[in-house]
Amino acid sequence: YHPAPLSEKTPPDTFVVEISALYKLPVNYSIASGDEKGYFIIHSSSGIIKTSKNLEVEDFPVNFKVRATDSSNATIFNEVEVKVEVIDENNFPPVFPSSLLEERLAENLPATQIVQLKAQDNDTGRNGFLTYGILNGHGLKFWINETTGILYSTAPFDYEEEPTEYQVVVYAEDDGIPEKKRGYCTVVIKITD
Numbered sequence: 395y396h397p398a399p400l401s402e403k404t405p406p407d408t409f410v411v412e413i414s415a416l417y418k419l420p421v422n423y424s425i426a427s428g429d430e431k432g433y434f435i436i437h438s439s440s441g442i443i444k445t446s447k448n449l450e451v452e453d454f455p456v457n458f459k460v461r462a463t464d465s466s467n468a469t470i471f472n473e474v475e476v477k478v479e480v481i482d483e484n485n486f487p488p489v490f491p492s493s494l495l496e497e498r499l500a501e502n503l504p505a506t507q508i509v510q511l512k513a514q515d516n517d518t519g520r521n522g523f524l525t526y527g528i529l530n531g532h533g534l535k536f537w538i539n540e541t542t543g544i545l546y547s548t549a550p551f552d553y554e555e556e557p558t559e560y561q562v563v564v565y566a567e568d569d570g571i572p573e574k575k576r577g578y579c580t581v582v583i584k585i586t587d
Contacts, residue, residue, distance in 0.1 A: 395460075399479040402451040406444075410434065410478060413441035415462035422465050426473055428458030434478070436460060443476065454480035484521040484570025488513040488577035496582045501553040508536075511543040513566035513577050520569040529563040529578070536562050536583075545581060553587045560585075 397411035413436070415421050423441045425434060431453055435446045443460070457477050464470035490513045497509050515522040526543045528536060538545045545564065560583045567576045 395474060395476045397476070397478060399481045400445070400449060402449055402480050402483050404445055404449055404480075406447050408445045410443045410445060411476065413443065413460050413462070413474065413476070415441070415472065415474075417462065417464070420465045421462040424461050424463070426459040426461040428475075429456060431456075434458065449480050451480050451482045454478065481571060482517070482519060482521060484517055484568060484573065484575060486516040486522075487575035488515045488524050488566035488568055490566065490577055490579035493578065494580050494582065496584065498584050498586050499547060499551065500586050502550045503547070504550060505546060505548050508545045508547060508583060509581065511538070511545060511564055511566070511579055511581070513543070513579075515566075515568050515577075517568065517570065521571065523569040524566045525569070527565050527567065529565055530561075535560065538564060547583075551585045553585050556585070558585045559583065 395411050413423055422438045423436050425436050432446060433449060433456060434443050436443045455477055457475055459473045459475055461471050461473045495509060499508060511526065513524055515524055525540045526538045527540060528538050535548055536545060537548055562581045562583060564579050564581060565576045567574050
């Protein structure tokens with residue numbers, strides 16, 4: 395048996411799976427081994443398995459054996475394995491150390507690195523895997539490396555002919571389940587003469 399994965403937020407007494415043994419007489423169901431931390435309970439006559447307490451994602455997957463025993467003769471039984479997986483919920487959005495940064499950029503520079511942005515995400519695995527992007531690129535004057543978070547200008551600026559200040563909104567997005575979460579940082583770029 396490999397039931398649908400449970401969320402780490404699954405409350406106690408949630409239905410997991412129903413075990414069913416084919417036998418001519420009534421059987422008693424029990425968890426024989428493998429559930430050392432006692433996450434599951436089984437109804438002895440229906441074979442319905444439910445959660446018995448809150449789930450700790452780091453303890454999973456759990457493989458345990460369920461035994462069906464002849465109700466009149468304990469020496470007659472069979473066992474089946476149940477594998478239960480738990481999905482780590484995406485609890486945290488990425489966070490930049492500061493939501494506002496100010497950088498200076500001299501005019502007439504060729505395309506250049508401006509600043510490296512780094513966000514933190516307190517989730518693990520893919521829920522904490524970050525990619526970076528720009529919300530507003532000012533006509534493609536800026537781009538960001540989606541893995542390193544380094545923000546670049548793409549061409550020289552002219553202090554006399556163009557705006558002398560740009561607000562570039564950068565985001566970090568996790569690869570979370572069930573939904574992706576974002577954090578934002580505004581980089582104010584001042585062009586210097």
